[in-house]
Amino acid sequence: YVARKRSEGRTPRHILRCLKRFIAREIYRILTDPHPITSVEDLRPKRVALGMSMQVTANHCGVAQGTISRLERGINVNYDLARHYRTWLDQQSATITT
The missing domain is CATH 1.10.1220 (Arc Repressor Mutant)
Structure with missing residues (x-):
């Protein structure tokens, strides 16, 4: 900058x-506009259950694979990214179940 x-x-x-x-x-x-504190512990199990790789998830979210890893482990929580990631996982889950 x-x-x-x-x-x-x-x-x-x-x-x-x-x-x-x-x-x-x-x-x-x-x-x-504070973000409600939400848990990110459910993201990795959901992704693994859907058979999604971390790289596919990172590509969809437009971030590096390490960013997704740190988010899933709760090391570096970005609530906007977590919300986007969770919404995408829910959409993928709905697509697979229908």
Whole structure:
């Protein structure tokens, strides 16, 4: 981000101001719309039961395989990703059962 802004001719002060605004927006979003704490322990058993590989899941979610692994183990929980992943697993489960 910083390199891109510098190539656009922005000053370090402007770049820092933009980063601060971004952080403020993210914090505001989290404070005004907190995610309910949900367990991610069910994701791996669901995926394995459906016969889905971790790589297929990662490709669908648009993240690296390691990100899915850390999410499933509860090491690095991203609630937006977990919600997207769970919705996709539910859709796959519904497709297989019908």
